Amino acid sequence: MVGYRVLTKALAAGALAVAAFLPSRAETPAAHFKARVDMKTFMEHVLTPAATVIWRVNGLIIDASGEHDLSPKTDSDWERVVSGAATLAEATNALMIPERVPDREWIKYAEKLAVAAVKAYRGAEDHDLKAVSEVSDQLDAVCAACHRHYGVE
């Protein structure tokens, strides 16, 4: 009998120890979303640099030394496109932080941008120039649609 009780105690202690290592959903602190920079800074310093990486994919520069095609060629060129597209895709979540959202329409524009960014990200991962180039062509219209809606110059 004594042995049995010791065993139950040991099992109970073991269960408690396991429980202590598995945080229940209820104990997970609520996510704390907060805009850290103002909208102008977010647009200029978060969205624009990430979008620029995707726009460059279709870029051609002509200078004194001739034509320079800016499309990605080496693995490290592609890594940069992956970074820009991944950053843009994740930045669309920051665009939807509640205090940044004036109305339901905003979410639709942010989600359109997310779809484009994810397409660019997948294309970049696959080194698929055509796919990224298509997003590059369409991206400006996605940004501009939201700007037009909210009267941004």
Ligand code: HEC
């Ligand atoms: C969901 C709506 C929305 C989307 C999508 C959006 N913008 Fe904006 N953007 C705004 C608003 C609102 C402003 C005005 C911000 C302010 O000045 O307070 C703005 C302003 C800007 C500005 C001007 C900042 C300044 O100097 O005042 C730039 C640059 C910009 N956006 C870039 C982009 C780019 C690039 C994209 C697409 C990759 C994009 N935006 C997508 C809403 C959006």
